[in-house]
Amino acid sequence: MTILTLNAGSATLKFAAYFDDGERPLLHGQIEHLGPSTSDPPPRFYACRADGQHLLETVLPQRDPETALHHLAAWLETEVSSVTAVSHRIVHGGPRYSRPTLLDDEAFDYLEGLVPLAPLHQPHGLAGARILQQQLPQARHLACFDTAFHRTQSELQQRYALPEELFRLGIRRYGFHGLSYQYVAEQLPQVLGERIGRGRVIIVHLGNGASACAVVNGRSIASSMGFTALEGLMMGSRCGRIDPGVLLYLQDSLDFSSADIADLLYRRSGLLGVSGISHDMRQLQASAHPAARRAVELFCLMAAREIASLVVSSGGIDALVFTAGIGEHSALVRAGIVERLEWLGFRLDPEANHQTIATTSCISDPGSQPSLWVIPTNEEAMLARQAARWLEEHQSA
Ligand code: ADP
Numbered sequence: 001m002t003i004l005t006l007n008a009g010s011a012t013l014k015f016a017a018y019f020d021d022g023e024r025p026l027l028h029g030q031i032e033h034l035g036p037s038t039s040d041p042p043p044r045f046y047a048c049r050a051d052g053q054h055l056l057e058t059v060l061p062q063r064d065p066e067t068a069l070h071h072l073a074a075w076l077e078t079e080v081s082s083v084t085a086v087s088h089r090i091v092h093g094g095p096r097y098s099r100p101t102l103l104d105d106e107a108f109d110y111l112e113g114l115v116p117l118a119p120l121h122q123p124h125g126l127a128g129a130r131i132l133q134q135q136l137p138q139a140r141h142l143a144c145f146d147t148a149f150h151r152t153q154s155e156l157q158q159r160y161a162l163p164e165e166l167f168r169l170g171i172r173r174y175g176f177h178g179l180s181y182q183y184v185a186e187q188l189p190q191v192l193g194e195r196i197g198r199g200r201v202i203i204v205h206l207g208n209g210a211s212a213c214a215v216v217n218g219r220s221i222a223s224s225m226g227f228t229a230l231e232g233l234m235m236g237s238r239c240g241r242i243d244p245g246v247l248l249y250l251q252d253s254l255d256f257s258s259a260d261i262a263d264l265l266y267r268r269s270g271l272l273g274v275s276g277i278s279h280d281m282r283q284l285q286a287s288a289h290p291a292a293r294r295a296v297e298l299f300c301l302m303a304a305r306e307i308a309s310l311v312v313s314s315g316g317i318d319a320l321v322f323t324a325g326i327g328e329h330s331a332l333v334r335a336g337i338v339e340r341l342e343w344l345g346f347r348l349d350p351e352a353n354h355q356t357i358a359t360t361s362c363i364s365d366p367g368s369q370p371s372l373w374v375i376p377t378n379e380e381a382m383l384a385r386q387a388a389r390w391l392e393e394h395q396s397a
Contacts, residue, residue, distance in 0.1 A: 001019070001020040001081060001084045002017050002018065002019065002020060002026065002080045002081055002082065002083050002084060003017070003019075003020050003022055003085050003086075003384045003388060003391075004016070004076065004080075004083050004085070004087070004139070005017075005018070005086075005087045005088075005089070005380045005383035005387070006086060006087070006088050006089065006128055006129070006132060007089040007125075007379065008089070008124045008125050008127065008129075009121070009124055010034075010035055010120065010124055011032065011033060011035045011037070011040070012030055012031070012032045012033075012034065013030060013031045013034065013069070013072070014028075014030045015028065015029060015031075015072060016028035016029075016380040016384065017076070017079075017080050017083075018381075018384035018388075020084050020085075020388060020391065021388055022384040022385040022386075022387060022388025022389070023381075023385065023388070024050075025050040025380075025384075026049070026050055026080060027047055027048065027049050027050060027055060027079065028047065028048065028050070028380060029045070029047030029048060029055070030045075030046065031043060031044070031060065031068045031071075031072065032044050033063070034063050034064070034065055034068055036063070040063075042060070043059065043060040043062070043063050044057070044058075044059055045057070045058050045059075045060055045068070045071060045072070045075075046058075047075075047079075055079070056075065065124075065128060065131065069128065069131045069132050069135055070131075073132065073135035076136075082139075083138075083139045084139060084391065085139055085140040085141070085142060085387045085390070085391055086129075086132055086136060086140070086141050086142070086387075087100070087142050087144050087383040087384060087386060087387035088103065088125060088128065088132075088141060088142065088143050088144065088383075089125055089179065089379065089383055090111060090122070090125040090126065090129070090143040090144065090145050090146075091118045091122050091125055091145070091146045091147070091176065091229070092111070092114045092117050092118040092122050092145065092146070092147055092174065093111070093114075093143070093145030093148050094110065094111075094114050094117070094147070094170065094174075095151075095170060095172070095174075096110060097145050097147070097148055097151075098148050098151035099148060100145070100148070100387065100389075100390050101142065102140065102143075102390075103129055103141040103142065103143050107143060108126065108129075108130070111126055111143065117170075117174075117227070117228065118228065118229065119262075120266060121229070129141060129143065140387075140390075140391070142386070142387050142390055144179060144382070144383050144386045144387070145178065145179075146176045146177055146178045146179055147174045147175060147176060148178050149175070149178030149179070149181050149185075149213075149220050150173075150175030150176075150178055150213070150220045152219040152221070153175065153220055153222060153223070157173065157221065157313060158172045158174075159172060159173070160172065160173065160227070172226075173223070173225075173227060173231075174225075174226065174227060175211075175213065175225050175226070176209070176211060176223075176225045176229045177205045177209065177211050177225070179379040179382040179383060179386075180323060180324060180377040180379050180382070181203055181213045181215065181220060182382055183377050183378055183379065183381060183382040183385075184203050184321060184375050184377055185203065185215050185219075185220075186218070187360075188201055188215070188218065188319075188321075188375075189218075191360055191373065191375060192371070192373065196318045196319050196371065198217045198218065199216070199217075199318035200215075200216050200314040200315065200316050200317050200318045201214075201215045201216075201314075201317075201318060201319045202214050202215070202307055202310050202311070202317055202320050202321070203215055203321045203375075204233075204303060204307060204320065204321070204322050204327055204337070205324045205377065206233075206322065206323070206324050206325070206326035206327035206333065207236075207324035207325045207326065208235065208237075209229055209235050209236070209238070210232075210233040210235045210240075210303070210324075210326070211223060211224045211225040211229075211232050211233055212224045212232065212233060212306050212307050212310055213310070214310040214311075214313050214314040216314055221313055221314060222310055222313035222314070223310075224306040224309075224310065230265055230266065232306050233299075233303050234271065234274075234298055234299045234302040234303070235270045236270050236271050236272065236280065236281075237267050237268065237269060237270045237271070237272045237273070238265060238266055238269055238270045239264075239265050239269035239270060239273070240302055240306075241302065241305075241306070242265075247261055250264070271284060271295045271296075274294060274295040275287075275291045275292045275294070275295035276291055277289060277291060277292050278292075281299075281326045281330060281333065282329075284296055285330065296332070296333065297336065299333065299336075300333060300336030300337045300339075300340065301340060304337050304341050305340075307320065307337070307341060308341065308344070311344065317344060317370045318369075318370050318371070319371045319372070319373060320338075320341075320370060320372050320373070321372075321373045321374070321375050322372075322373070322374050322375075323374070323376060323377040324377055327374065328357070328358040328374055328376050328377075329357055329358060331354045331356070334348075334353055334363065334374075335348060335350070335353055338372060345368070345369050345370060346364060346368055346370060346372055347364055347365040347367065347368035348363060348364060348365070348368075348372060349362075349363055349364055349368075353372075356374045358374075358376050359374070359376065360373075360374065360375050361373065361374050
């Protein structure tokens with residue numbers, strides 16, 4: 001019996017299979033270079049076992065996700081015993097979903113209504129779920145949401161200072177990266193100790209998308225991302241916090257259409273926009289160009305500013321935890337952020353920081369209060385765990 005996890009993006013399908021306890025991984029892989037772009041290399045499907053042993057690498061004949069998922073379903077039939085549940089990563093669950101849900105017609109309808117709130121992510125997740133439901137009809141198909149972890153936030157934390165009727169229309173702070181935050185939050189008492197782990201912890205997820213979340217006693221109480229995945233920290237190609245007056249000016253005085261503005265904010269800003277070189281932190285760190293250094297500096301400044309602002313919501317801070325690609329690998333960025341927060345009492349251990357690459361580790365001086373940590377995230381593992389818990393709760397159903 002197996003749980004399959006599926007994370008369907010615009011050009012990449014990431015999947016993993018777990019035993020149905022949701023804890024022991026069996027295999028993982030991805031199908032990349034999908035979608036309309038004909039200039040990309042041909043679609044590539046590869047998979048390996050949990051221990052790293054190579055299982056498959058092949059080129060697919062077509063770029064469309066439907067064909068790709070058909071190949072995935074057929075291949076899985078030969079590799080794993082029957083798939084009990086498929087845990088689909090769906091970015092937006094709106095105000096309704098604070099937990100995983102079974103993907104029936106009503107759930108699909110509601111989630112499709114949320115597409116305008118996450119136009120770059122929601123359609124791919126839902127399309128992947130619909131297709132795989134046809135390919136694997138015997139399995140339970142569940143939606144697990146990036147917004148769900150944040151539904152514990154108070155109503156005040158979810159508000160913008162806009163008229164009440166707009167709040168009621170759903171214009172509120174949702175928060176994202178919830179699967180990642182929940183995975184890290186569930187480890188806090190064990191890694192940081194009961195007292196600090198259940199205290200006031202800020203987790204910073206620094207990947208291509210980046211955000212920060214204040215967690216108190218394991219629950220989200222505030223986050224830097226709000227209505228969409230644009231707000232807050234500077235990201236690979238997204239701008240983060242911006243004066244909304246800039247958007248009015250672009251529209252009214254520079255003749256930007258709404259499509260131009262979306263393209264600017266989602267695809268041409270952030271590290272890419274500021275450096276003019278790349279959205280990729282590794283490449284910027286390797287570059288001696290002043291524009292690359294400027295982008296990295298601004299990234300650190302904006303992250304520090306958002307973290308400090310979240311400390312107001314948590315009423316203080318006992319620990320800061322870095323996670324995701326940049327957070328787990330970049331000692332330079334971690335140091336650049338912590339340097340700007342020393343006034344909060346942080347004392348980085350430069351050697352521990354330098355040596356920590358994608359492992360759970362304390363990177364502050366023994367006397368530092370608050371303390372500093374790296375905890376690698378694993379969204380696939382969280383998807384599998386949520387499905388296993390759902391199956392257990394609905395065993396008799
Ligand atoms: P995604 O949000 O797509 O899941 P990841 O969490 O994998 O992204 O993070 C991708 C980011 O991590 C990229 O900017 C990449 O350059 C950065 N990164 C990965 N390894 C390193 C490294 N060794 N040093 C600096 N940045 C790194």
